[in-house]
Every structure is written in C-alpha cells, then in structure tokens.
Amino acid sequence: MEIHQLQYVVEVAKQRNFTRAADEVCVTQSTLSHQIAKLEDELGIKLFDRNSRIVFPTEAGEEFINHAKAVLANLEVARQSVLAYRKLLKGTLRIGVIASLGKIDYANMLARFHTEHPGLNFEIVQDGTYSLLEKIRARELDIAFAAVAAQESDEDISFHHLAYDDYVLAVGPSHRLADREYIELAEAAEERFIFHPASDRMHYTCMEACAKAGFKPQIVCQSNHSPTCLALISAGMGIGFFPNEKISGQKLDIAVVKLKQPVQKNIVLAIAKHYALSPAVVTFNQFVIDWVQALKLEAK
DSSP: OOHHHHHHHHHHHHHSSHHHHHHHHTSOHHHHHHHHHHHHHHHTSOOEEEOSSOEEEOHHHHHHHHHHHHHHHHHHHHHHHHHHHHTTSSEEEEEEEOSOOGGGTHHHHHHHHHHHOTTEEEEEEEOOHHHHHHHHHTTSOSEEEEEOOTTOOOSSEEEEEEEEEEEEEEEOTTSTTTTOSEEOGGGGTTSEEEEOOTTSHHHHHHHHHHHHTTOOOEEEEEOSOHHHHHHHHHTTSOBEEEEHHHHHTOOSOOEEEEESSOEEEEEEEEEESSSOOOHHHHHHHHHHHHHHHHHHHHHO
C-alpha cells in the first residue's frame, strides 16, 4: 500500500469518475485504474463498483476511504510541521557555551537572532570546552562556543575562529604586583595560583604559558566558578589568569596586571562535521559568523 494509491482512491470517491480523478492527480486514467486495481488485489476486496456512467464506493470502500482521508490529513500535518522547521517558524537550538564570551557580545547576539526568529526556542548549556565537544559528538548539542588551540583540529567537529581573548593576571589589592601595568609572566613564578580545572581547555593553555616562562605553577585551588576564584584572589589566597571582561564586571577589589607575552583564548564556533544539520543550526551558524565580522568592522 502506497501513499499515492490512497490519494487516487480518495480522488475517485470525490469525482465519482476515473477520468476526472486521473486529471486531478495528473496521471493517465490507465495508471490510476491500474493502481486502484492493484490496491484492491492487495486488500482482497473491491473498493468501487462501476457502471457505464458512475463509480461509487462499496461499503468496505467507504470505510477504507475514511481511513485513507485520515492518513492523508495526518501526513499533511506532518508536512506542514516540517515546513515550519525549514522556515524557522519553530524548533529548538541546543547551544553550548564556555564561561566567558564578552569578546563577541554573546548576549546581544543571541537576543538579536531571537528577534529575527521568534519561533525558535533555546537550550543553553554552560560547561568547559572538552565537555561541550563531547556533547556535540553525542548529538546532545547542536553547536557550541568553545576555546581551542589556534591550530587544533578534530575529525568529528569543525571549528570556525571567532575572536581572541587576551588573558591578564588578577591579583589582590595589596599584592606586590598590584601596581604594575605589565609584567613578564616569569616574574610570577613563585606565586600561588587559583586555576581553571583540568576539564577546561584554558587550564592547559595557561599551563603551557607558564612552561614557556620557565616554571610550573603552584596551584592551590582549581574551580570553574569565576566569582569564587576572584573572591579568593581578592582575599589574598593567590593570583589567577582571567579574561579582562570577567574582572571588569566584578565588585571585588581586584587589580589587573597585563602580560607582555599575551596568553590568548581562541574562541571558536564548534559544529559537527558528519551530521545533517537542521535549517535552524545552519542559519544560526551563519548569523554568528556575520555578527562577529560586523563587530570586527565596527572596531576598525
């Protein structure tokens, strides 16, 4: 039993004539007659009686036609539903984000996209880069803003560079480095550090920066909760690597020390390579790229 056979049966019942029905569904009369006869053979019962002037359903045919109409109506609902997704009238975007995205004005970007596509909903998951990438592989996320090494590649995930975020050192107000505008990172070799957890890509970026400066950092605390880390730094427990925008919005008494050899976070948009992407994901992906490009042009 095939969908077009259901369509033919319903149209014959409506037109009460094979020729007119064939014209309506844009097939030859012989094709239509053959398909209905084939369906009757499959069901083992006649759906129509015929005389020289008119075609009319049998009792069994009447019942079958009612079911056929219901099936076709449900299929049309399904088609319209999918069409709504294609036209971005509905759907859900599952977006992963790392903690710091001020460089790309993430909140305003998402708000603007929602204004243009108000039928879409958003599920936002904040986590470390490694966890977000695993969620993309597992198809638990559609797309993610992450931080990876500048030349990093992945066989399953594409990375589109969006921006670089320079990290600074956050120190307490009475720290010996608090009055310095710039330092060589090697000058902090003897300090205690409040660090990103190992689940965060920036943990390794900062470790590599310390190694290049000739030391292994003395890590006294690891946390991905920035307010806690900054509170501990303000209290004098240690110093830490932070993007500038993470510090500027804090009410804590924190001094910012810039590094002469910048430690950079490479912010990327991560998306699966091998999965079929929904129209919403494709549209959002391009929107983000265009948004960031516009920010760069404004900054020039």
